[in-house]
Amino acid sequence: MNQGKYSTVHHYRVQWLMSTLAKSNVVNQNKATASDPPQSENIDKIKNFVDAKNITTVQDIEYFTRNFAALGTYFSATAAVFQATALAVQNLLAEITPDTPDAHLPVEFNNWLRGLVATYPAGCTSRTTNTFNYYVNRMNTVNFLTGTAVPACAVLYYANAVAPQTFNFAPLIPPPPNLPACNIPGTNGRLSLDLDAQGNPNYQNFVVRIMGSGNTNFYALGTGASLAGTHYVANDLSTTYAGCQGVYEIALDSPSAGYPDAYIALNCNNQVGNAVIAPFNFVVNNQQLQCVLFNKNDNSNGFYQICGPSAAAATTCGSSMVQALQPRFPQASLSTASFVFHPL
Structure with a gap:
């Protein structure tokens, strides 16, 4: 019974971790190439389809990939929270008076955020596709090297398709500051x-x-x-x-x-x-x-x-x-x- 409780807790912890990693790969702009996609290091750990640890890794990678494919829905659903947080940061920056007027802080922040978040939709779709292709190639390689059939629990592998969801990034960004362009704070x-x-x-x-x-x-x-x-x-x-x-x-x-x-x-x-x-x-x-x-x-x-x-x-x-x-x-x-x- 205790072992069962531990397994359940462990399973949900893995789900939470995989969901968090999926989001961070987009937000942090990392793991952006087809040769080194998100979770590549864990996908490379799949050596066979017999060992329980390998089977668990297969299931975790499939769960991660499905989470990644659903990121568009996540970002759309949390756009208001994202925008409110960004607006709070923007307003804090608008309180600052630099020693010298080197930077138009709230305007620069909004421009930077707009440029960053504009990359999120493509990042969601490309990184999901890269991870899925990398995973399928690894599964095919292990199948060839071991002569063992891919287990039926690899549902996403057998579906042989993934459909990343895109979204409109604009609702995530607060309105740009309507501040004068001359004589910025510190002047x-x-x-x-x-x-x-x-x-x-x-x-x-x-x-x-x-x-x-x-x-x-x-x-x-x-x-x-x-x-x-x-x-x-x-x-x-x-x-x-x-x-x-x-x-x-x-x-x-x-x-x-x-x-x-x-x-x-x-x-x-x-x-x-x-x-x-x-x-x-x-x-x-x-x-x-x-x-x-x-x-x-x-x-x-x-x-x-x-x-x-x-x-x-x-x-x-x-x-x-x-x-x-x-x-x-x-x-x-x-x-x-x-x-x-x-x-x-």
């Missing part, structure tokens, strides 16, 4: 807010940095080394001032302040690289915003960045703030904001 630069009377950019007097945000549509921007440091966030003004529904003050702050991140939508104007002078809009809740500057005009050169779903909404809110803060900033005024990132 340092200066920020201009508008133009002076002579048409020259009015620069902020500090260096800002493009950051990975975890969002695969937009970057973040700030003075810290990454999103864990100081960066632009959005303070909802709707409960503070009249006429400010959907309008935010965009300001530099640390994550500990608890405000939602304000991303940036860079306009690369079809340019690539990390030296592109690029205008941008701030983005909150996936909505690009239009902004005005609340100029304090108190000799401090201070201002607030007031941004809403339209220039009119931002102006209405800004006017409300000018009125509400008149005792504090009697000379306050509004001006149109025009944000541009200038790489260093």
Whole structure:
């Protein structure tokens, strides 16, 4: 009885191992030739059709080959899990801000994954066919050398055919990141807010940095080394001032302040690289915003960045703030904001 239980457990362990090996041969891109297909080393161990160990090997190889032939169904059935896992990795890569802007990490990952997974359908069919042909040739060789008939338990051998199932690889891959192609995370630069009377950019007097945000549509921007440091966030003004529904003050702050991140939508104007002078809009809740500057005009050169779903909404809110803060900033005024990132 104990031996029977052991045999059953051993049989299912072999089935699991063979299934896992079948998948790994495709995913790992190994054993790709007809002269050395998956399981060739075990197929070569078949020496006769009398010894019980040899018969078990024959059965295991046939089970493996049937698993390989069914891989198309497996990949189709698990496409959602595969894609979700890949998407999680892609989103993690989108959080990284490299020390230098050498690689567009989430985009490179998606391109690499797409190129890799595109080979899976052909890999399933070719490797299955190679294994089956190698197995049949080995069985014929052993039959010739030993003069012993191939046992009836070799059902796949006697069928003399295998039909590998193919599949559509696209559902396994997450959508590619829709990120700007210029000034990728790690790029340092200066920020201009508008133009002076002579048409020259009015620069902020500090260096800002493009950051990975975890969002695969937009970057973040700030003075810290990454999103864990100081960066632009959005303070909802709707409960503070009249006429400010959907309008935010965009300001530099640390994550500990608890405000939602304000991303940036860079306009690369079809340019690539990390030296592109690029205008941008701030983005909150996936909505690009239009902004005005609340100029304090108190000799401090201070201002607030007031941004809403339209220039009119931002102006209405800004006017409300000018009125509400008149005792504090009697000379306050509004001006149109025009944000541009200038790489260093």
